[in-house]
Amino acid sequence: MQRATKYGPIRLKRWRHNILPNSRASMMSGLCILMVVVGLLAAPGLAHAQAINPFTAARDTAQPVTYTNPIIPGFYSDPSVVRVGDDYYLTTSTFEYFPALPIFHSRDLVNWQQIGHVVERPEQLPEGVDIYAPTLRFHDGTFYLITTNINRGGNVIMHAQNPAGPWSDAVWIDLPGIDPDLFFDDDGKVYSIGSDFELAQINPQTGEIISRSGPVWATTGGRYAEAPHLYKKDGWYYLLAAEGGTEEAHSVTIARSHKISGPYYSNPANPILTHVNRAGQQNPIQGVGHGDLVEDHTGRWWLLFHGYRTVIEGGVHHTLGRETMLAPVSWPAFGWPQINGNGTVTPTMQTATLPLKPIATAARSTDFTAPLGLAWNYVQYPAPERYRLDEQAGTLTLNATAGVLENPGSQPTFIGQRVTDPYFTATATLTFTPAAHEQAGLTLLNNGAHFDIMLVNVAGEINAQAILRFGEVEHRSKAVPLAGDTTNLVIKGRRDHYEFGVIEDNQYQKLETVSARYISSETVGGFTGTYIGLYTVSPHSLPTPAIYSKFTYTKDQESATVSDD
Structure with a gap:
């Protein structure tokens, strides 16, 4: 049941102290108290x-514990x-x-x-x-x-x-x-x-x-x-x-x-709670709102809400979507709740919390030898015949339709995970021999806008190419011929930019770099955030299967730079 425990009225003890100069001792006592009060009022930061x-x-002035937003x-x-x-x-x-x-x-x-x-x-x-x-x-x-x-x-x-x-x-x-x-x-x-x-x-x-x-x-x-x-x-x-x-x-x-x-x-x-005021305007977390209050089992109150992390220095662009955050709440009996003291939050929070109980981090990478984890999502309901997981062979095979990523209603062949970090590296090992007008690869997707590193057919040869699509804008990188039909496709996130490349014969080759603003929610609209995923598209009734044998997603250090591999 989502309601608070009822508290009785607060009883305040009335404190009295005689500071009349009936004696030297009482005068000195009163003077000391007065000096303490004045000193406290003048203390910096009070x-x-x-x-x-x-x-x-x-x-609350309890011993603080540090945690990080978003949680x-x-x-x-x-x-x-x-x-x-x-x-x-x-x-x-x-x-x-x-x-x-x-x-x-x-x-x-x-x-x-x-x-x-x-x-x-x-x-x-x-x-x-x-x-x-x-x-x-x-x-x-x-x-x-x-x-x-x-x-x-x-x-x-x-x-x-x-x-x-x-x-x-x-x-x-x-x-x-x-x-x-x-x-x-x-x-x-x-x-x-x-x-x-x-x-x-x-x-x-x-x-x-x-x-x-x-x-x-x-x-x-x-x-x-x-x-x-x-x-x-x-x-x-x-x-x-x-x-x-x-x-x-x-x-x-x-x-x-x-x-x-x-x-x-x-x-x-x-x-x-808001960051639209002076106290919150320069905060790296913006768009805070949509909260739900909860009383913990020790009687303390908390607000779960969302906000977003900006990715462009000095700007408001965000790519990861609105993320779940946590703030302490002071809520006295018969009073109003107050969020984190001043109605703002920070990435690093210091407050008294419940005893922290860390949990094992769910695996983001897979070699497709086990069922896919809870992090994987489709766009709309998937047609089962388009996705075949062979745990014995260690492959995930995607069969294409004409559905395209820029139109979620067309039910594109896509499976992916949320991007959770400004700095990351994602790779996919793909075997694919595309016919004309077919493509398959690794994509960064947000509300129909998508940046892809993919395999395509160019004059009968297998090529790798990066394509950026947002709105009516499309940009294609140069096409790079590949020696075989199996390659490792790479997308790197570096906060305000993304890089797209391939690894062949253990050699990394960059194909394109693009600003994150072009796939930010401020540019492409919508209420979601970026996904990293596997996809394929074909206009043919008998499409070429796209066979994935490995997917990896790793969070990188914030000191990482583009082309640091």
């Missing part, structure tokens, strides 16, 4: 450490979190990628491990997937997930006994707006509220609408208000929201009411 929000308490790197946007005992579960939006809605598990809110997906069978959502922000909740032994599937223009709810799956087929709910929330109240009633801020009582098993009420909050006036979440604490209903759009003006705001049906009154210190 004013900065005081809470900006006058309606909340100051930051889940790569395109994992719109996070929603729920606690069950000492365990925490989280999901994010996935848009056109399948399997959809990853489920992560943690014991400390910092280290997360993926354990499954909510949507892993096409029959769960027969219309296809284009999944916006979800809400994950737990009540009375059952996990619930509510979200928006834009392909049908509506909201759906699913449930499971085990968060790792399997999850039920989707039940459609006749609710307006996007980003629906799910709230279980003390009286047994269940509510949902979406981006139009209309409140509805629902049956979470059947999707039945029991009652509706008009908008309960007008928000603070920021554009694109969305992502509402309801919480109950100290007799108040709190309503969290995101405003300002998903770019630099993104923010988190909050309101509260004594009744779930409102009216809700805004926090005088809104927004409680």
Whole structure:
């Protein structure tokens, strides 16, 4: 159940001290106290450490621990979190990628491990997937997930006994707006509220609408208000929201009411999280917003939210998508929550946390001798005949159609993973003898824009070539003849640039270098982030199979430069 433990009223002891000069001792005692108070007020940095929000308490001064934002790197946007005992579960939006809605598990809110997906069978959502922000909740032994599937223009709810799956087929709910929330109240009633801020009582098993009420909050006036979440604490209903759009003006705001049906009154210190102000403008993390609050099992509060890391020095371009981040929350009884003391966050966070429990990092590389891991995704539902994993031979064979990467609706033959690091090297070993107009290779993909290093047919010979496509722009590198039909294709990420090349006879040859801005979300649009993946395209009814025998992805040191191999 996603609500706070109710705290009793705070009892403040009134402290009195007599500083009247009835004796020399009392005079000196009073003078010492006065000097201490004056000294504290004049101490450097004290004013900065005081809470900006006058309606909340100051930051926790417990011994800090260091962790790094993002806590889940790569395109994992719109996070929603729920606690069950000492365990925490989280999901994010996935848009056109399948399997959809990853489920992560943690014991400390910092280290997360993926354990499954909510949507892993096409029959769960027969219309296809284009999944916006979800809400994950737990009540009375059952996990619930509510979200928006834009392909049908509506909201759906699913449930499971085990968060790792399997999850039920989707039940459609006749609710307006996007980003629906799910709230279980003390009286047994269940509510949902979406981006139009209309409140509805629902049956979470059947999707039945029991009652509706008009908008309960007008928000603070920021554009694109969305992502509402309801919480109950100290007799108040709190309503969290995101405003300002998903770019630099993104923010988190909050309101509260004594009744779930409102009216809700805004926090005088809104927004409680944003980097659009002076304090956050030069921060390497931008676009912070879309949060979900959770109380840990020690009684401390946290905000899970997304933001993005900029890749162009002094600019706002980002390529990795909106990534999941974590910030501590001060939330006194009967007061307003305050995020990280001043409503901003940093890449390196120092705060008291739960005892950290590191987990093993999932393998990103494969020789295709075992089933593919949870990190792999397709664009829309895959046609099984296009993908054949032969674990005995150690190969993944892709069979092409005319579907192209620049049109996700054409269901291109593609399988890939999220890029999670500004500095990385990805390689793929490919055997391919292309016919005319066929291609296969390694691609960097973001919202239909893609940069490829591939094998093509040039005058009857096998050539390697880099092609960059974004919008109506296409750029081709020189084509390099290869000695055979098997080669290693390479893409290197170097924060603000990418490099494309091949390795043949243990010799690396660079074909092209391109600025990251051309595949950034600011250039290509959309709400996702870059994927690195394997693909093939053919106009022929009997396409040439593209046989991959190895894929590697490694995070590189930030000191790495282009052509450093």
